[in-house]
Amino acid sequence: MSYITKSPWIIHYDGSSCNGCDIEVLACLTPLYDLERFGIVNTGNPKHADVFLITGGINEQSRAVVKNTYEQMPDPKVVVAVGICATSGGVFRECYNIMGGVDTVIPVDVYVPGCAARPESIIDGVVRALGILEAKRAKMAEQEGKKQ
Amino acid sequence: MIEEIIFAIGFIILAPFIGALIGGIDRKVTARMQGRVGPPVLQPLYDIFKLFEKEKAVVRNEVNFYIFSYLIFVVFTGALFFSGGDILLVIFALTLAHAFLILGAYAAVSPYSHVGAERELLQLMAVEPMLILAATGFYMATGSFAVKDIALWPEPVVLTIPLIFVGIVYVLTIKLRKSPFDLATTHHAHQELVKGLTTEFAGPTLGMVEIAHLYETVFFLGIVWLFFASMPWVGLAAVIVVYFLEILVDNTTTRVRWQVMLRSAWLVALVAGAINLGVLALL
Numbered sequence: 001m002s003y004i005t006k007s008p009w010i011i012h013y014d015g016s017s018c019n020g021c022d023i024e025v026l027a028c029l030t031p032l033y034d035l036e037r038f039g040i041v042n043t044g045n046p047k048h049a050d051v052f053l054i055t056g057g058i059n060e061q062s063r064a065v066v067k068n069t070y071e072q073m074p075d076p077k078v079v080v081a082v083g084i085c086a087t088s089g090g091v092f093r094e095c096y097n098i099m100g101g102v103d104t105v106i107p108v109d110v111y112v113p114g115c116a117a118r119p120e121s122i123i124d125g126v127v128r129a130l131g132i133l134e135a136k137r138a139k140m141a142e143q144e145g146k147k148q
Numbered sequence: 149m150i151e152e153i154i155f156a157i158g159f160i161i162l163a164p165f166i167g168a169l170i171g172g173i174d175r176k177v178t179a180r181m182q183g184r185v186g187p188p189v190l191q192p193l194y195d196i197f198k199l200f201e202k203e204k205a206v207v208r209n210e211v212n213f214y215i216f217s218y219l220i221f222v223v224f225t226g227a228l229f230f231s232g233g234d235i236l237l238v239i240f241a242l243t244l245a246h247a248f249l250i251l252g253a254y255a256a257v258s259p260y261s262h263v264g265a266e267r268e269l270l271q272l273m274a275v276e277p278m279l280i281l282a283a284t285g286f287y288m289a290t291g292s293f294a295v296k297d298i299a300l301w302p303e304p305v306v307l308t309i310p311l312i313f314v315g316i317v318y319v320l321t322i323k324l325r326k327s328p329f330d331l332a333t334t335h336h337a338h339q340e341l342v343k344g345l346t347t348e349f350a351g352p353t354l355g356m357v358e359i360a361h362l363y364e365t366v367f368f369l370g371i372v373w374l375f376f377a378s379m380p381w382v383g384l385a386a387v388i389v390v391y392f393l394e395i396l397v398d399n400t401t402t403r404v405r406w407q408v409m410l411r412s413a414w415l416v417a418l419v420a421g422a423i424n425l426g427v428l429a430l431l
Contacts, residue, residue: 003197034184036175039191045343047205047350050198074203074350137201 004050004076004137005130007039011049013069015102016092017056020116021083025053028119028126035123046072051129053122057085057092058099070106076136078109078129082122087111152296156231159366160223167362168192170369174395181399192362199355207256207348214252215349215356221245222360226367232296235283242279242367246272249345249357256348264344268332270406271322274413278319281421282371285312288428299377306375306386311424313375317390318416322409323368325361326394328401329409 014022028035029042043049046069058066070079081102084090089100102108109132112125172189179186188194206212225241228234246268253265287293289308290301298305306313322329333344346357369387376383 002201003194004201006194007191007198031183034179034186036179036187037185039187039194043343045347047348048343048346048354050202074205076202140203141201 002134002137005134007041008050008126008130008133009041009043009048010035010051010053010126011043011046011069011073012053012055013066015054015056015062015066015086016059016098017083017085021055021086021114024116024119025055025082025122028122033119033123035126040126046070047074049073050077050133051126052077052079053082053126054079054102055082055086055117057089058102058105059095059097060099061097063099063105066102066105076133076140078133078136079106080110080112080122080125080129081108082112082125083117084113084115087113090115152231156227159227159230163226163366164359164362165193167365168196170365170391171362174391177392177395178399181395192358196355196358199358200352202351204352205350206353207258210255211252211349212353214248214255215353218245218248218252219356219360219363221248222363222367226363226370229295229367229370232294232299234293235286235295235298236293238295239279239283243272243276245360249360253345253348258348260343260347261345264332264347267406268345270410271329271332274329274410275319275322277414278315278417278421281417281425282309282312282316285309285421285424285428286374288425295374298374302378304376304378304382308428309375309424311420315416315420316371316375317393318420319413320368320372320390321394321397322413324365324394326398328397328404329413330403331406331409 012022012025026042027033029040040051046052050073052070052073054066056062070077079102081087085092086102087108089095089098092098093100099105110125110129112121114121117125169189171192172187175191176186176189221241222245225238225245228241229238250265250268250272253261253268283293286298286305286309289305290298292298325332325334327334331344333346346354349357369391372387372390373380373383376386
């Protein structure tokens with residue numbers, strides 16, 4: 001029995017998006033969608049988080065921040081790229097300062113397209129991420145067992 | 149003697165579950181107040197179990213020692229209280245527990261953690277006078293510092309020290325880490341100053357802090373109950389009403405500055421405590 005899928009805490013970071021996807025992430029936590037009923041809490045602290053929701057394409061300035069935030073999260077962790085900019089760079093793909101999608105900096109587990117991504121699809125993305133999170137936890141527990 | 153040990157062991161085993169249930173109902177009621185559905189009632193337990201599944205990431209190993217000591221002393225405080233020990237010793241053990249929590253936050257070198265630790269120190273400063281006055285009030289009402297004697301006092305102590313009860317309910321908001329006095333860290337993860345005191349704690353370390361919080365909740369509600377100990381059911385009703393008030397205040401107020409917290413807590417301690425004790429001394 002695993003509890004990680006019952007209590008995934010999220011942290012969200014706005015890479016360099018227009019804030020459209022970012023406010024949709026926050027809309028998920030408002031009374032209309034109420035993500036807390038799944039035990040999801042918005043932490044704002046990478047050390048407490050399990051799910052990293054990231055919006056917007058990554059540019060030269062936000063690259064270090066994204067990498068640092070990702071590295072501070074304790075395992076098991078998953079990354080969800082929210083919005084078309086986060087998945088591939090979107091219309092900003094050709095800009096000189098844009099690296100591209102989130103996967104150019106850190107490994108991404110779930111891609112949620114849309115401009116802006118609707119709360120329904122964000123929730124769907126997070127729920128799919130939970131499956132991956134559980135698989136990662138199982139793998140981690142297995143490795144832990146091998147060590148001993 | 150046997151009875152006391154049974155009460156202490158009963159507290160150690162049952163308190164986390166009761167605390168989690170109270171926490172879960174708290175989150176459910178909070179959600180309903182905000183027009184949401186809210187998480188399952190057992191959500192605090194799920195959170196803690198999850199934290200123990202996570203990687204053991206810690207900034208410095210001392211942190212784990214301090215946080216473990218915090219947990220142990222909080223458990224000791226509650227066990228001493230529920231086995232009918234000396235209420236002064238209970239208060240000192242609680243202070244020591246929080247000193248360990250603050251040391252833990254200072255040991256994790258991070259500016260956010262330090263700000264949280266300083267705020268926790270201020271909270272401790274704000275609460276301590278009222279707790280000491282409450283112990284004095286219990287003594288003046290019943291002639292004994294032992295929780296057992298206070299609990300077996302034939303009439304409700306609250307009739308003798310009503311103002312001290314008000315003061316305790318006031319500082320309870322600080323101790324339960326509820327708004328408007330949730331300066332050091334909140335139980336729910338808000339984003340101001342990341343997470344205060346617990347910023348640098350992850351996985352099992354944070355889990356220990358959460359478990360300690362469950363013990364603390366039960367212990368503080370036990371103090372509220374002690375004011376009505378001669379009528380246990382009235383005491384239970386009082387605990388429910390007080391906790392509901394805490395949730396209501398939590399949801400209807402915003403965080404205040406530490407100056408307001410410290411001044412108001414000391415003012416309440418001075419006015420409520422001093423008037424009540426003064427009247428008792430004159431009678």
